Amino acid sequence: MSTLTDIGAALFAAATLAAPAPAAQAPHADGRQPPAIKNAEFLEQLAATRGFSLGNPGSVRLTPTGDAVLFLRASGPRSFVSDLWVYDVASGAERVLLTADQILRGQEEVLTPEELARRERARTASARGIASYSLSRDGRTLLVPLSGRLFVVDITDRAAPRTRELPQADGGFPIDPGLSPDARKVASVRGGNLYVQDVASGAQAAITSGATGHVTFGAAEFVAQEEMGRLDGYWFTADSRSILYQRTDTAGLETFTIADPANPGRPAQTWPYPRAGRANADVRLFVAPADGGTPQGSHVEVLWDRARFPYLARVDTSENAPVTILVQDRAQTEQLLLRVDLATGATTTLVRETDPAWLVLSGVRWLRDGSGFLWMTQQDATGDDGWRLELRNPDGSLASVIVAGDQHLAGVEGLTHTGDAVLVSRSPDAIGDQLWLYPIRARSAPRAITDTAARTSHGVTLSRESGVWLHSTPGPDGAPTWTLRRGLTPDAPALGALRSVAEACPILPEPRFTTVSVDGRSLNAVVLRPRDFDPALRYPVINSVYAGPTTTVVNAPARAHLRNQWLADQGFIVVAIDARGTPGRGRAWERAVKGDLIAVPLAEQAAATLALCDAFPQMDRQRIGVTGWSFGGYFSVMAALRRPDVFRAAVAGAPVIDWRDYDTHYTERYMGLPEQNQAGYDAASALTYANDLRVPLLLVHGTADDNVYMINSLRMADALFRAGRPFEFLPLSGFTHAVGEPAAVVRLQSRTVGFFKEHLGEPAPR
Template sequence: MRQAPFLLAAALLASACAPVLTQQSPKPSSAQTMSPSQEAFLRDYAETRRFMSGRPVNPRITPDEKTVLFLRGQPRAPVQTLFAFDVATGQTRELLTPEAILQGGEETLSPEEKARRERMRVSARGFTSYQLSEDGASLLVPLSGRLYLVERASGKSTELKTGAGVIDPRFSSDGKHVGYVRDNDVFRLEVASNTEHRVTQGGTAARTHGLAEFVAQEEMSRFSGWWWSPDAKSIAYTESDTSGVEQLSIIDVMHPERGAEDSAYPRPGKANAKVRLGVIPATGGNTVWVKWDAEAYPYLATVVWPKKGPLTVLVQNRTQTEQKLLAVDPASGATRELLTEKDGAWLELEQSFPQWVDEGFLWYTERNGGPEVELRSADGALVRSLVKPEAGLRGFVRYLEKERTVYFNGGPNPTESYLWRVKDGGAPEAVRPGTTGEAIENGGLSKTGALLVVSHASPTSMPRTFVARADGTRVGELPSVAVEPSFVPRVEYRQVGPLQFHASLVRPREAKPGEKLPVIVEVYAGPTVTVVHKSMAAHLLSQWMADQGFLIARFDGRGTPLRGAQWQRAVHLDFSGVTLEDQAAAVQALAAEVPEVDLSRVGIEGWSFGGYMSALAALKRPDVFKAAVAGAPVVDWLDYDTHYTERYLGLPQQHPEAYEKSSLLTYARDTARPLSPLLLIHGTADDNVYFFHTLKLSDALFRAGKYHELLPLSGLTHMVPDPLITQRQYEWVMNHFKRHLAP
């Protein structure tokens, strides 16, 4: 359940779907009106994808450090084009457009590619990714299920003769071949002759070759199922057998004639995909299967095949309390153990590790209470700690061996982020491209470390991307064509309560000091995401909501990341305890500091885990939260996926009580328990949190005689990018709070 930290997905009002009523409905109020400027802002917010369309994304420094490549959409359309920024001149030119390739045709995607983009939370069109050959001479650009080779020097593009439906394409290290998955098998294309060769044989929809299974993509952040050997002579690939996995169906309720779309979806306590790793010559032939105790360690979490080390795999046990790092002999499939990690609650995955270097490999651990990077010898023995737990590592960037320096994104304050470097395990030093003040910054680094690309956003500025030298001297800026917001949010950051929860508060821009106002809490509260960020973009919609007469608050309580392993693991075996109580306590603590908070009029809204929290608040703490909007909520954790749910709640056969107290149905069925006014919103085509979650909750509330409203979103998934839908959804959300939290 990986979520954008401050995104509430949009929704669609289908006229045929009336609210569900379980008792006499209150008289419908007339539609609440907004001012013309508020209407204009919401329209702009939706059409510009939160004012992010038209900003540079996916920057990549070429090996010669002379060029920075990046993608950029149009101001009001997410059709992305490929650009090149010249480091010497500071000039930017357009390299390639989707229109030039398609020549008037429409972009089409296979069901597998659509699902992959859903897992990666990609809603853009046109060029959504590109590959750069190791020498930097060529680009590999996928579009509409086909592949195009671009010569950087001439700009010439050539369609590779792969056939349609190409997934996960990548150059070999020598740039002479391109590998990819098509029709459930791995293929190789020889660039010089533009000739395709099948590598694996016999892949089917139920037994795929080279594709990452659902939980690997959705929960492990492992989006690939195949890997080149460093010499390009072999390929490692996964075989994912889902024949024993429960099949769940999605039907387009507006078009029942199209039939159902079935997917293998593993629910807690039930069968997972059986995944094994094979090594095969790049020319095809016999597969050597890698050997490990798959009964004890069924999850293949990470695979790397580096130049400086062996083919390496990380495997986990079912509950993710133990994992082993194994070196693989590709010739025999035999493995040898490098290290074992254990945790009483669960282990966090970091796909950037292991990083093989001359001295051995870098390793990620939380053994000492927080994210830490260690240097280990080639046999797995600990050499020394490079990045200490208190440094606040959130994303590994690069290790420069000559300088013995680690670069990473993060920092000790969870509400901020910067690019840092640490030499020889010493004190971290922030690397900033001429920027100052509190901000959210994330950086990338060239192979030699001479050039940086840093994205910068602050409480008063939208994201900008700077190119700089290693000492922080700014070279230039990747140009944006985005529409800029018409205002800067009025955000206050503070820490509240005895536990010092990080909090943000947005007031109406025309608020009168001392005037009591209703409060809306924007919540996520899950163990993978924080919502309090020093970012203007994060609070634009909050300001729009606030200007309609509300205080908008966010709190990061126990269970959220970035405040140490113990803080995050407070939710172990219980999602319904400290997560909700911390939100309630934070509201009370905020009221003690801010006299304008009206504790008699507090609402709460969220999406996904945040939707679960909102519905939980309406069911369990209606004394605090007087109205709620729950978007795409997980209702019964027995119905979510294995890898996420069992990590936190354990196996249902071993901990049935954890699932019982964490289920919304437990509280919905209690007829003596009151319910705050609740609006449920859910996409009918959601293949992450299935629509039946909300239907189960609605049914339980209906049978318990509890009035609520349900807005089904016809044909929409967990990620809802349509601008009109976004606009209508937020109108509904605000009308709900205006009806129930008004004086």
């Protein structure tokens, strides 16, 4: 058993979070005064408003006919409690449908550890009040869960919606409640079993029984939620007559324990965790009547070669289409799209794909009439390096290629209400994106829906039965906007806009986008200077880094750089760089990190940072620091250990230290199995280089982190201690993988600034 309960009290006494009063910092032990922190109130504001997003519309859905927009919005710019709202397109009026206060009536909201863990996977752990809702296919019924209770809202008459609570049912707290397409049933997971509840009568029936400590039904396993982007573990069929559910057995997994040393009387939490090279959860899929009550032994098991393809990555139950599943082998180099026979459980292969490095997960999107499906792939027979969007026949055979070999294709946004065209996002420079409309069967040319000359970002919500759509994009002040339009044309008229009650941001970052050449490759970069920049000074440099797969940091929206602008205003020039291994630049670019997650990013980030110093004479190449979180934290540790010639100080947040201690699906995708790539794992492990630390290093880690467990930083601290290398360690008591509490954010960022000022210094004359 792996446990975090053996942490010594002295370790936690090394650094604690204090009250948020950065202006009154105590002097150092040697009498030196700590560096002054500029505009600390902005940092508190940034955290208290969750990046100025509280009060923005969220979880936006259009009714099928496009006559109304449903959304969640907090009651104020610093409230984490969201209510459910509706916007009437014809009148332009908005009204609240249901509030958390109406339901709770002054009582505290109740969240179980399981629900909190699920929200952690969904990155909504801080959300309170109405955090989610389901909309029926006809747009007339809503399901709203809150504090373990379930509410059904009839919005047929939106001027007078009718809300009623479903009777409290046995089995425990409902997890992941969902509405059937016909709005007659509600499914949820209670106590590890799957239940359905009749909306009209409130009667509950069990779909499964027999859940134990390691066997659950209807809930997605950890790697599905965290790494595959699949949060669900059950699916109603389109006709609402059947329900598919996964059975998960974690008996072979290690049990990780998270305890709170600051509160030793509080019970520890335990979670099954699949470390790289070790056992995964055993996942099976079954079909049952959606009314419940049938013997579990009569449920039909969906059959595929689970020994060869253990990962259930996608389940699709689209209307007018067969049920399909996407399964992957453990190496993620082969996947099958399978059609499911619900009566027998037999499966038929529609698409088979292989990749010698790894396959990027996508999914199937069926046409509305079931006459075919869209498929995004990097398997281009012509050898092109980009993505391809295909139209395939119902039997999986290729019908046509809609988008051929496009490195800039970023994703499918949706089908038009007529079903004859598909809206996609493209990112020609891998910084901003554009919206393009491609005909599916016609031979007409694609057309841009948004301005191709503007470097910005776009979000889209389409209505299913009308030409109304919602377009979100940053406004002139960087704040997001939500505009309703009719017709997918560049000059589509505006029908109205959703309102935000978010706090106004007092600053607008000034990112300077550029490119640098490293070994003949052009890398995207962004530079942020202090807003009181003095060209006569030479500034210390901070590389604000992520550098890992799936994520870019050189992004168009100005507000994406708010924290880095604040950091620059403290007297630094802050840079961010996207080297190879990041998405959006083609298959070979992304897969350059196969077998070793650090060698290529470290070499290219170091070279690019020095190249930026050459291009901007105010950047001091002798005073470069690096900081990041999660993969960025890992990179920062490795930069300090392996490239002290470039990076002279590092602050590393929640770092993976040895990839053998991270989860299977993410790690093995890039590194392979440890037993098959021992040299690669050793080369990518920070523990290998503990003796080599020569520059100041600050490790930061939340003690309750259930994504990158604190075992990582503890192992690094132990290795450095035994090697006799000095370092600093800041454990964040009770925090998970994210730090959002305003007081903690202020203290953490102030500590980071102080660390860099101590070791890199202040701006100095050139």
